[in-house]
Amino acid sequence: MVRRDEGAATTSAELRAHNLARLLRAVHDGAGQLTRAELTRQLAMARGTATVLVRDLAGRQLIEELPSPADSPADVRVQRTRGRPTGVPSAHPYGPVALAVDLRDDSFTLACFELTGRGAVLDRQERDTRSGTAMLADVAARLTIRHRQFGDRVIGIGVAVPSPLSGGTMVQPTLSDWQDLDVAGVLGLLTAQAAVPTGPTGLTGPVLAGNDATLAGLAEARRGVLRGVSAALHLHVATGIGGVLLVGGQPVTGARGSAGEFGHMPLAGGSEPCRCGSTGCWELDAGARGLLRAAGLSEQGDRMVQATRVIAAAADDPDCSRALAQVAGALGRGIGALVNAQDPEVVGLSGLAAEVIAAAPDAVRTAYLAALMRFRRPQAPALLPSTLGDLGTLTGASELVFDAFLTPRGLGAWQPTARKTA
Numbered sequence: 512m513v514r515r516d517e518g519a520a521t522t523s524a525e526l527r528a529h530n531l532a533r534l535l536r537a538v539h540d541g542a543g544q545l546t547r548a549e550l551t552r553q554l555a556m557a558r559g560t561a562t563v564l565v566r567d568l569a570g571r572q573l574i575e576e577l578p579s580p581a582d583s584p585a586d587v588r589v590q591r592t593r594g595r596p597t598g599v600p601s602a603h604p605y606g607p608v609a610l611a612v613d614l615r616d617d618s619f620t621l622a623c624f625e626l627t628g629r630g631a632v633l634d635r636q637e638r639d640t641r642s643g644t645a646m647l648a649d650v651a652a653r654l655t656i657r658h659r660q661f662g663d664r665v666i667g668i669g670v671a672v673p674s675p676l677s678g679g680t681m682v683q684p685t686l687s688d689w690q691d692l693d694v695a696g697v698l699g700l701l702t703a704q705a706a707v708p709t710g711p712t713g714l715t716g717p718v719l720a721g722n723d724a725t726l727a728g729l730a731e732a733r734r735g736v737l738r739g740v741s742a743a744l745h746l747h748v749a750t751g752i753g754g755v756l757l758v759g760g761q762p763v764t765g766a767r768g769s770a771g772e773f774g775h776m777p778l779a780g781g782s783e784p785c786r787c788g789s790t791g792c793w794e795l796d797a798g799a800r801g802l803l804r805a806a807g808l809s810e811q812g813d814r815m816v817q818a819t820r821v822i823a824a825a826a827d828d829p830d831c832s833r834a835l836a837q838v839a840g841a842l843g844r845g846i847g848a849l850v851n852a853q854d855p856e857v858v859g860l861s862g863l864a865a866e867v868i869a870a871a872p873d874a875v876r877t878a879y880l881a882a883l884m885r886f887r888r889p890q891a892p893a894l895l896p897s898t899l900g901d902l903g904t905l906t907g908a909s910e911l912v913f914d915a916f917l918t919p920r921g922l923g924a925w926q927p928t929a930r931k932t933a
């Protein structure tokens with residue numbers, strides 16, 4: 512999760528590897544939108560050094576330098592005072608790809624991401640009546656197919672899991688057969704077993720897991736509404752509610768790595784027993800479960816899909832409308848309590864929370880302001896719905912892979928081939 516400091520480079524070869532990683536990291540962080548001149552300035556590099564490094568990265572199929580908009584004859588903003596215009600280092604068409612999985616207890620989604628953070632959902636599958644173990648086998652089968660498709664371009668797999676993690680294992684998942692499971696280890700093993708002699712060589716990159724809500728927050732800090740925010744609170748509402756406090760863009764994950772279980776705080780004033788072992792938990796009233804329960808629906812199938820349907824039907828259906836209002840109030844009240852506790856600059860909202868606030872902004876905001884301490888109300892932290900949509904959690908999972916890759920060691924393992932499969 513925390514970006515690794517590779518330490519001081521001591522030889523010229525190490526210095527070059529260090530600078531290549533820094534430059535590629537800057538291309539990644541800038542989403543492939545910065546010109547070479549802008550990157551050079553940002554990294555305080557000599558122009559000649561940057562030119563050589565860009566050529567090196569391009570030669571290794573890590574980037575492709577595209578013409579900058581200022582090179583276009585149609586562009587009237589050509590105001591070059593000195594030097595020649597520079598290109599825009601972007602993702603190479605045969606460059607590195609991170610695979611990402613958003614694992615939920617009722618379904619999973621698989622996506623791929625290129626160096627500049629552009630992602631696409633590749634597969635979605637609901638869990639059938641079988642066990643969580645069987646679903647992990649399905650995930651591994653999909654990953655194997657995608658690994659074959661992208662070949663040696665795959666630099667690793669990031670997995671977002673619906674459980675607090677400690678030491679890489681799921682310490683309190685909702686499915687009993689996932690208890691204490693090292694999900695990254697299991698998926699790594701299953702995909703390795705499925706590799707065939709005619710396919711790409713075994714996965715050389717790591718399989719890395721993180722909590723889904725923490726990764727949703729990380730994604731917002733890197734690519735979304737929390738970019739550049741010094742102290743942010745992010746809340747991710749899926750079947751449960753999780754979140755993370757981000758300071759300087761870095762998740763604060765606690766002594767065991769399992770902080771942010773805000774859904775299991777008694778923030779909405781209920782008193783029912785929760786599956787977690789506590790009572791009156793916030794997610795009983797403000798999560799997808801709360802919404803379905805309030806609408807009088809059962810919890811069969813993909814609960815997020817069902818919850819989204821309830822929100823969509825609220826305009827016409829009185830039961831759905833009442834359920835939405837109830838959940839919006841519980842959500843706003845809990846956010847207010849958390850803001851009182853954490854004092855963030857802004858609050859990011861993703862998953863179902865973004866949909867609830869879009870459908871019932873006044874109900875959320877009224878409950879939020881009412882729960883805030885009086886001195887906070889005139890400058891209440893803004894509630895910012897995610898703009899990353901379905902890709903949020905997946906983006907966070909891919910960032911785990913790129914964090915490992917964008918280091919001298921990670922880049923050292925990258926082997927370009929003359930022609931990689933697209």
Ligand SMILES: [Zn+2]
Nearest residue numbers: 775785787792
């Ligand atoms: Zn609970």
